[in-house]
Amino acid sequence: MLKILPYPSDEAEARIEQIGSRRIGADAKIETRVMEILEAVRAEGDEALLRYTRQFDAPELAPSDLTVTEAEIRRAYDAVDEDFLLMVRTAAANIDAFHRHQLRTSYFTTCPDGTFLGQMVRPVASAGLYVPGGKGGETPLISSVLMNGLPARIAGVPDLALVTPPRRDGSINPCLLVAASEVGIHRIHKIGSAWAIAALAFGTGSVSRVDVIVGPGNIYVTLAKKLVSGMVGIDMLAGPSEILVVADDSARPEYIAADLLSQAEHDPMASAILITTDATLVGRVDGALREQMVKLPRSEIASRAIENYGAAFLVENLEQGIELANRLAPEHLELQVREPLALLGKVRNAGAVFMGELTPEAVGDYFAGPNHVLPTAGTARFSSALGVESFLKRTSVIAYSREALNRDAASIVRLAELEGLEAHAASVRIRMDKRGN
Secondary structure, three states: OOOEEEOOOHHHHHHHHHHHOOOOOOOHHHHHHHHHHHHHHHHHOHHHHHHHHHHHOOOOOOHHHOEOOHHHHHHHHHHOOHHHHHHHHHHHHHHHHHHHHHOOOOEEEEOOOOOEEEEEEEEOOEEEEEOOOOOOOOOOOHHHHHHHHHHHHHHOOOEEEEEOOOOOOOOOOHHHHHHHHHHOOOEEEOOOHHHHHHHHHHOOOOOOOOOEEEOOOOHHHHHHHHHHEOOEEEOOOOOOOEEEEEEOOOOOHHHHHHHHHHHHOOOOOOEEEEEEOOHHHHHHHHHHHHHHHOOOOOHHHHHHHHHHHEEEEEOOOHHHHHHHHHHHOOOEEEEEOOOHHHHHOOOOOOOEEEEOOOOOHHHHHHOOOOOOOOOOOOHHHOOOOOOHHHHEEEEEEEEOOHHHHHHHHHHHHHHHHHOOOHHHHHHHHHHHHOOOO
């Protein structure tokens, strides 16, 4: 299952190129279809939302059912048990505590010449959170509610909207409703796919438009976010999941196999990579993969992912392994080595780093506190995890004094003239002509 590839080598380069070819995209037919959906919602509003929702999700959904009611949320609390509620509240507390360190504050400075400069930090007025339905609503993605909603709430966004496809009977899984309520989400709409993104971007009778849209989804959701980007802010265009494990001879093969499968089960295009200094480890990991795969419900998906986009790269030393990891810039990077802290400072490109054999990627997905919405497809080279800053705006503040303008006017005028922008220059000259007033 896992082929060992010495690195560097031509075989390794070919595999790296194949893994790197996984990019967000679709054929022209899908993109055209998404554009049609967006335009229908823009033109028809709730009528289009109902038509698509009845066609694909809940055939009997009434117009009044597009938005979840307080009564539905109360019934959801009655339907969940105390253990679930405690689990959600504990996970939420961990995520909240971690993300509060990301808050930014406004700052202002006054210079001796009287110039006043600064930056105001403000939350966006509204944010929309997309949460996939998950097997007809029977596998609710609670973690997506927490990871997307809590940073927005901490940022101070006053209006939070959640959109998610309803179950066939028009209901929403009670676990998801309770999680949303615990996060402090103010409105929940029973819509999914590209038409939900359109509703958040354009607004309809039932759905107020938002300033930022975040959250994972299928190719229709991803393309819809791509097409409305610019009209609204988006978090990122997420690609298939990926995990990269750097391991030495101290690593336990059954742990590595389990972690590789934890991402491979997501999607046939997921990437699961091992980089190691120990050639014998690969064979043992491969054996553990085969053993664990038999028990995995999503074994066919995981098998295809590892076959097409998995790899085991054999490197001469851990420093070379980390350099390869930096080149691949994985979404999840695990350091299953004797001294992970010694390697951490060498990591430049990764969405999140998991240190040591007792820190599987899943602890970051659900409970530890850092966000699990991470850059994929090599974009960790220039982008970061979703966080509080994703919902904040920074506004510069500038107030010049007469002394400062007198000092800088000639330079400003000359720069404007060099750029051929005469009105810019004139706006400074006119103030200098009247400086005695």
